[in-house]
Amino acid sequence: MEKGKNKLGLIAGNGRFPFLLLEAARAHGLEVVVAAIKEETEPEMEVRAAADPGVRIYWFSLGELSRLIETFHQEGVTRAVMAGQVKHKQIFSSIRPDWRLAKLLLSLRTKNTDMLLGAVAKVLSDEGIELISSTSYLEPLLATPGVMTERAPSENEQKDIAYGRAVAQAVSGFDIGQTVIVASQACVAVEAMEGTDAAIERAGALMRTLAAEGQASTFDRSLTVVKVAKPKQDMRFDVPVIGIKTIETMERAGATCLAIEAGRTLIFDKDTMILRANAARIAMIALERG
Template sequence: MNSASETIGLIAGGGQFPLLVAKGAAAQGNRVVAVSFKGHSNDEVHRIVDVWKELKLGQFSKLINFFLENGVTKVVMAGTINKPKAFDIRPDFRAAKLLFKLATKGDDVLLRAITDEFESEGFQVVGPHVYAPQLLTPAGLLTKRKPSDMEKKDLAVGWKIARELGRMDIGQCVVVREGVITAVEAIEGTDAAVKRGCSLGGKGCSIVKVFKPGQEDRVDMPSIGFKTVQGMKELGATCLGVEAGKSLFFDLDKSIEFADKNGICIVGLTSDWVDN
């Protein structure tokens, strides 16, 4: 461990993301202390970190105390939490007090409040991409096939609508077919929204996922991966636009290879690309 190493407190959700962040933080010479949540987290994280503890969702005081006891200096959140199941949590006093103060319970509002609580205890909250920068979506055309004229128009429509929805802290993804929004993402998640949108719009839908304007990028970056691209083929969707530099793309090389074999177009969206 080098002299500049720190103790990173990892709040681990599900999927491969917390594993990649834990490995990346350790590779940079840091000590990693992880908290997982029963029924929500990837338990493989336990095997590769220095110290770990399993808690129930809502045990905020125990989480804070565990990090303090283990000398954590920076906190990073990575991985998915099953949002419908999260309604079943029984918050401890500190979590209940935090929730009571919030006028709304949207993702961004809640995560900002949690970030403020960590910072009030002296922790520095950092984005997970600091330890896994390879996951950031590149800009521009990522596949061999370019979007058709209609798909490009749908990407522009989806970009505009998704950003407006993001400002209201609703979701990050929309499905578009020939200028018509066939689905918007809410609590169900991207893959369920895509399935619904494609079932309504039919073959030829485009999917757009963006970073919410003003979103807290240290704790909630939009993400997408191979499962979504694979689902596109099954559902007949033909084009995917993901905001570049502010979104995470898991298994990108595998996704591009699959997309190229199946005539699917993937674009790393920027405002310049959409406007041109």
């Protein structure tokens, strides 16, 4: 086998995504070298690595790009994948760049996540490390078209989906966020650096405030959440992901409908998520790419 082809570098962010990708890669017979981010990766990753001789783990702080490259070279890694979120606010507030990353940051025209991660991918490529799609080995978890829950979106929710999708596609094109929350074809919240769950919570809090002040009577108080991929989504990073936590957050916020894009959104714990959505009478639908 060609050198490095039986190894995979896993740059692990937060949440379950890195664990799922790790399990899938191991099931394909790959040795995995985990680059765990001190500010993001779950401590459980250390336990998982210790239990499997086919997994090695190294811990890095955000900004240690040179050390990451050196470690992958020492381990013979020629392919790597990014899995798991690195909070946008971490990238732009907590990062302490080494000389290589500092040089890269100074070269960027704009300081958004797409530009930054794309530049990191280019540096890795120049060093002989190919960054592959974050959905590699996880294709079965990509959403398929259609209604996923017992309840389909109502007529009003369908209108909110159409409006929200147009807004979300426009916003995501500027790498601001990928999620909008809508009520009666009015945009209640737009995701930015805080992330999807925080945006949903903010929308719920705003609706409760309006209701308390008697200002929400002019439109339906239920919220529809629309999450899309970017128009030119790079599947190597920042791929839309939903899971149980999404539904739990929607319940607290009073959201009744979730729309995502088929083929470009990963669903974690799908069966449990659908059961929870059905119990809460939340409609879930995956839309064909328009």
